Amino acid sequence: MSWLQILQSIFGTVMSFVIWSLLVYLFYLARNWTLERKLKQLIEPARSDPDEDRVHVVCANGTGVRVTVRDVRLITSGDTHVSLTYLGDTGDVIRPRKPDDIIARRRNKVLTRHEKAGQVERNFVELPAQTAGMWALTADQVDDSEWRFVECLMVIDYPTLLNSRKLMTVTAKDRILEDLNADFRQYIVSRAARSRS
Numbered sequence: 112m113s114w115l116q117i118l119q120s121i122f123g124t125v126m127s128f129v130i131w132s133l134l135v136y137l138f139y140l141a142r143n144w145t146l147e148r149k150l151k152q153l154i155e156p157a158r159s160d161p162d163e164d165r166v167h168v169v170c171a172n173g174t175g176v177r178v179t180v181r182d183v184r185l186i187t188s189g190d191t192h193v194s195l196t197y198l199g200d201t202g203d204v205i206r207p208r209k210p211d212d213i214i215a216r217r218r219n220k221v222l223t224r225h226e227k228a229g230q231v232e233r234n235f236v237e238l239p240a241q242t243a244g245m246w247a248l249t250a251d252q253v254d255d256s257e258w259r260f261v262e263c264l265m266v267i268d269y270p271t272l273l274n275s276r277k278l279m280t281v282t283a284k285d286r287i288l289e290d291l292n293a294d295f296r297q298y299i300v301s302r303a304a305r306s307r308s
Contacts (some may be wrong), residue, residue, distance in 0.1 A: 139272045146269065147279060149174045154265050154283040156290045157245065164250045164302050166294040168264055168283075169201060171243035178269045180236040181278075183246040185291070186262040191254070195246035197236050197307075248299070256300045260291050 158171040172178050183195040214247045236244055263283035282290075 142272050143277070146174060146176065150178065150267065150269060150279065151281050153267070153281050154263060154287060156283075156287045156294075164298065165247040167245050167247040167297055168195060168263065168287075168291070168292055169243050169245050170238065171201075172238040172240060174269075175240045176270055177237060177239050178267050179245065179276075180238060181266040181268065183265045184263070185248060185260045186264070187255075187258045188261050189255075189258075191246060191258065193252055196246050196252070197234070198245045198247050201243040201245050240260065248295070250299050250302055253299055258295065260288055260295065264292060284291055 153170050153172065155169055156173060157167055159275045166184060170180060170183060183197075185193045185195065187193070226300060238244055265283075266278065268278045271277050
């Protein structure tokens with residue numbers, strides 16, 4: 112075997128390794144990008160009922176992976192940060208009908224085995240695939256009846272393709288903030304005022 116053939120063999124092996132590594136890396140990036148895109152659609156509000164003394168947010172995991180919710184937080188115009196309290200699993204099974212409609216709930220106990228969301232260490236909450244949990248701002252957490260929320264965010268971590276965990280922040284849309292502010296004004300403030308009198 113000549114030196115030229117040896118060098119060609121080494122070059123071919125190295126190039127094959129580089130090409131396969133690049134393909135795996137591109138697949139990794141594409142998979143994480145699509146997963147992050149789906150995860151950014153997670154926060155959806157649930158309107159409070161008049162007899163409930165809270166404003167609540169439903170966070171639904173419409174993806175195919177288990178995610179851990181580290182914090183659901185409201186930020187006011189005065190830069191007050193309020194972490195919401197986890198209330199529990201909603202009992203809903205999430206079925207996305209189309210890519211931009213991540214929260215389409217239905218209960219189907221016969222056809223779908225429902226895993227429950229639940230608290231894990233340090234008050235983190237695990238949301239299995241296709242489940243939803245509920246977080247609430249309760250009346251006893253309210254320091255100021257004039258709060259106006261300017262941001263609602265959720266800090267989550269999720270498993271990447273190579274089984275490491277990646278941290279990301281999901282911010283709620285403006286229409287969700289409007290709903291939360293309306294709920295806050297309608298229920299929490301009126302109940303807080305009644306309890307003081």
